[in-house]
Amino acid sequence: MTAPALASAAATDSLAAEVARILTALGAAPERFTDGARIVRSPIDGSEIGRVADASPDEVAAAIGRARAAFLAWRAVPAPRRGEFVRRLGEALRAAKDDLGRLVSIEAGKIVSEGLGEVQEMIDICDFAVGLSRQLYGLTMGSERADHRLQEQWHPAGVVGVISAFNFPVAVWSWNAALAFVCGDSVVWKPSEKTPLTALAVSALVDRVIADFPEAPAGLSELVLGARDTGAALVGDARVPVVSATGSTAMGRIVGRAVADRFGRAILELGGNNASIVAPSADLDLALRAIAFGAMGTAGQRCTTLRRLIVHESVYDRLVPRLIEVYRSVRIGDPLEEGVLVGPLIDAAAIAGMEKALAAASAAGGTVHGGGRAAVAGLEGGHYVRPALVEMPAQTGPVIEETFAPILYVLRYSTFEEAIALQNGVPQGLSSSIFTTDMREADRFLSALGSDCGIANVNMGTSGAEIGGAFGGEKETGGGRESGSDAWKAYMRRMTSAINYGSAMPLAQGVRFDVG
Known part of the structure; x- marks a missing residue:
């Protein structure tokens, strides 16, 4: 059969066999997804295509701990080298495009061109992020004080939590992860419970790139499977300063409040009408x-x-x-x-x-x-x-x-x-x-x-x-921005600095405080 033709008469076990073949080819061995309690079904025919074991709260906490340790090392790697890591990830995605695109179609129900298009979107954002790795710029402003320089810098934020939805099971992760990686952050990904197999495949690809990249620490990219409880454990952890969540407005209200309660930052991509x-x-x-x-x-x-x-x-x-x-x-x-x-x-x-x-x-x-x-x-x-x-x-x-x-x-x-x-x-x-x-x-x-x-x-x-272009919306859409333009700033923290290169100590606004 030609590539686009698992035709409508395909037997139920054909989809499961195809999924197993693809996951094995991409490095996610079958035993990673067949041993578990939760059945994953394809919307194409309702058949079982795999089983997954969801993460416990302790496992989520451990994944965040590994990501936190990875961040402490990754932030010290020069940004252009972080860009090289993302370039290699893009190349891995190019090599896997046909298989991964087909898996997206089987698990999410997208037509073939849309499944392939979603993987191309992942490749494109990697290309964008590679260039961005040499453009994480700040500003220099004129100071009102003599012999002073005023500037701003952007530093890595830390662990970025990504909660993605079933309709774009891999592309939304890439919008966030590619930028987060070049910005010096680590990532913990909680995919939709409806599309975990595509996440396993992508995670296996990322693990392979990490293993082959000397500066990339273990834990740089973590995957936690599950439903609401898994997401709540990720959202509520203070070691995750940035949470990007895509889903319904109702979900966004819960996530936004929980992240704000601990003074974290939420990037919300919610409802559209x-x-x-x-x-x-x-x-x-x-x-x-x-x-x-x-x-x-x-x-x-x-x-x-x-x-x-x-x-x-x-x-x-x-x-x-x-x-x-x-x-x-x-x-x-x-x-x-x-x-x-x-x-x-x-x-x-x-x-x-x-x-x-x-x-x-x-x-x-x-x-x-x-x-x-x-x-x-x-x-x-x-x-x-x-x-x-x-x-x-x-x-x-x-x-x-x-x-x-x-x-x-x-x-x-x-x-x-x-x-x-x-x-x-x-x-x-x-x-x-x-x-x-x-x-x-x-x-x-x-x-x-x-x-x-x-x-x-x-x-x-x-x-x-x-x-x-930066992607996102206003009102109940949540106000978040992902992908292009200056959306990278959401994955970093801003520092304003003043440098005195003179021998006097003038204060701003003309304040005088003479001692001695």
């Missing part, structure tokens, strides 16, 4: 393609998934019927099969959440197109649904909530001010976009008077962020 505005001048063919991927890609399970479409009344009847036809024709099924665009939801609970939201939308006067469970021959144990487009009379009820499923709510607008009010009128503030060829509309959307989100795009969708 993202909207695109389609203006009268929009290129509708361009918008149609972007909307389709934004709303249905990853089966609607991205934090940047397009969930609200705000369409001007003058183009509504030209765009929405075409979009409904796309929803009817999109291919749903085994994500490992070529040509499939929409794979499964992660589990049965996700289907239940989608059904509840559609019922609420219908009760609020919405017209539902699509939705419901989708039967895929040979994969009856999988979690497949038909993406839903819902025409809504107003932005009420489920429209202002995030449902992690392929539901797109469509609203009409008449004035640009109304569109902006709808765009901003939800608690979340992650991603947004506008389709327009009117330069004034585009610039106003990007201005302080426009989108209130951390990401705002023009003539493209809400999803598919590049690693070069």
Whole structure:
């Protein structure tokens, strides 16, 4: 069989065998994941693909202790050498891309190109971090005191805790870890309990790079498996000064409070209820393609998934019927099969959440197109649904909530001010976009008077962020920033220093304190 073709008729044990082969190839020997109490299932067909043993509180504490000891050594390694370590990690990921991407697809249910794309994202952030290792710059400021120099420096923060979600089971770790490593930090990773096998594979790759890099101490990268209790043990430990957590807003409230209670720093990437505005001048063919991927890609399970479409009344009847036809024709099924665009939801609970939201939308006067469970021959144990487009009379009820499923709510607008009010009128503030060829509309959307989100795009969708820009959002999205730009500063501590190179002792603000 060719690489993309574990077809929909594949036997249940084929996925388990494929997972075992991949994990062995990547250095995570089968005995690391088969002996344990918790079953890991693929959303493709519901079959068992491995078993894992979750970390106890004592094991979490021990992992943090090892990471703390590693940090004390790693912070003394010159930053460009730390960059060389990350370069080698990127090379290891390049070599493992096909296998690791396939494992992402099997465990998280992503189509093949998205599984491979996630690993490419890991490679890209490693490349970014290598360059960053020579650019961890501070500032020099003019001092008000004669013969004085004022400067700031950035120093490693310590152990960085990373809590990642199932929808990007490895990429989110890399956004944090690649930057943390070049900044001089160690990392303790708590992946989603729904996708532990991809984490085991990545951890095995990192361990191999550590073993081959003379300055890299044992404990530089630690992995702890488990659910809420494991995360709580990591979040509550004062030896972890920085915690990056990706997940629901409800989870973020718990993590943020716990970290703040011990005066730690939280980088929160939480809910997204993202909207695109389609203006009268929009290129509708361009918008149609972007909307389709934004709303249905990853089966609607991205934090940047397009969930609200705000369409001007003058183009509504030209765009929405075409979009409904796309929803009817999109291919749903085994994500490992070529040509499939929409794979499964992660589990049965996700289907239940989608059904509840559609019922609420219908009760609020919405017209539902699509939705419901989708039967895929040979994969009856999988979690497949038909993406839903819902025409809504107003932005009420489920429209202002995030449902992690392929539901797109469509609203009409008449004035640009109304569109902006709808765009901003939800608690979340992650991603947004506008389709327009009117330069004034585009610039106003990007201005302080426009989108209130951390990401705002023009003539493209809400999803598919590049690693070069800082990723994150406002309001209930949590305010955190990861990946590119100056997001590296969150993994370091800032020190301001004044140096007196003269023989006098002038005080700031003209204060005088003469003694002797």
